[in-house]
Amino acid sequence: MTTISEPMRVPDGPSPYHLQEQLAQTRVGAREAIERIGRAYIRQYLTDQAKDFYNELPFLNLGTRAPDGSIWATALCGKPGFIRATDDHHFAVDLKQMYGDPVKFAEGDMIGSVGVMLHNRRRNRLNCLVESLQPGACTLKVLQSFGNCPKYIQGICLPLLSCYAQPVQFHMFSIMCASSLKHVYVVPYRSDTIFLATGFNGIGDGADGMNGCDCNHRGGVPGFVQVSGDGTLTCPDYVGNNMFCSLGNITADSRAGIQFIDFSTGDSLQLTGHGRVLWDERALPGDPLLLEWCSFHCIWQVILLFLSGDTRMEDGLGTTRDPRYPGIN
Numbered sequence: 001m002t003t004i005s006e007p008m009r010v011p012d013g014p015s016p017y018h019l020q021e022q023l024a025q026t027r028v029g030a031r032e033a034i035e036r037i038g039r040a041y042i043r044q045y046l047t048d049q050a051k052d053f054y055n056e057l058p059f060l061n062l063g064t065r066a067p068d069g070s071i072w073a074t075a076l077c078g079k080p081g082f083i084r085a086t087d088d089h090h091f092a093v094d095l096k097q098m099y100g101d102p103v104k105f106a107e108g109d110m111i112g113s114v115g116v117m118l119h120n121r122r123r124n125r126l127n128c129l130v131e132s133l134q135p136g137a138c139t140l141k142v143l144q145s146f147g148n149c150p151k152y153i154q155g156i157c158l159p160l161l162s163c164y165a166q167p168v169q170f171h172m173f174s175i176m177c178a179s180s181l182k183h184v185y186v187v188p189y190r191s192d193t194i195f196l197a198t199g200f201n202g203i204g205d206g207a208d209g210m211n212g213c214d215c216n217h218r219g220g221v222p223g224f225v226q227v228s229g230d231g232t233l234t235c236p237d238y239v240g241n242n243m244f245c246s247l248g249n250i251t252a253d254s255r256a257g258i259q260f261i262d263f264s265t266g267d268s269l270q271l272t273g274h275g276r277v278l279w280d281e282r283a284l285p286g287d288p289l290l291l292e293w294c295s296f297h298c299i300w301q302v303i304l305l306f307l308s309g310d311t312r313m314e315d316g317l318g319t320t321r322d323p324r325y326p327g328i329n
Contacts, residue, residue: 022246063197063215198249
């Protein structure tokens, strides 16, 4: 469920959800309830609580659309304060950490983001506009801001090091060429966390004119994302808040991006390709929905998060997991 704080008056005007999100909500019988929640808790401004939350983040996950139309999930990281709320409607972001990333911001770009504090399992979402861009920095205008519950977030304590986010290796390739790179496939097999980026473009007959990107967290037991021999990835979509932002987006626009982050080493694997929702392939009633991706391109970055120096830390980062949150919660 959406994190509930003091509700605001239900606003008038258009729905905060685009057409395909609404259709997905209708499909599971949640449309009316989720519309009420969205109108009450999806805000066009930052609460004081949200400002404090983002000011303390050591990393922020983004969903963006590249100039070629592909969608990428990526992470900005830095010392807490690298993303800073300047007022109720704007953030200043330090982009100096984006070494080797495929995403190049431009003024007017629409981005989605999710901020997650792993140690206490807090999560907040944003949809933003890149309002201005300067060398190494940008200003984001808040379009939507809302909280999500801690469900499926693994409790992890990260030993943040003094130097942040300079990957020393960077490779881009087709996933069909990656079968010999065993270290690439190890990441999905042992991962319990991914970040999913999706987009929507409300252009064409019957469209509502809404466009942008979303980014959200997905969690499960290690290996919950399955990799087939042909490079197709499948993952369950467990019961959540029924907003269906990601699933609605994929239904409208199949392009999607996934980022795996191995929090034990700092390695990151980013995929972009096409996805689909397997609405009718549940083995039993009540089973989770399935998402499937055919990924055309990959990016493998070493030492993306929380690492420093010019060598991999083969013994890991010394991360610790909160025993109160084993598996799926």
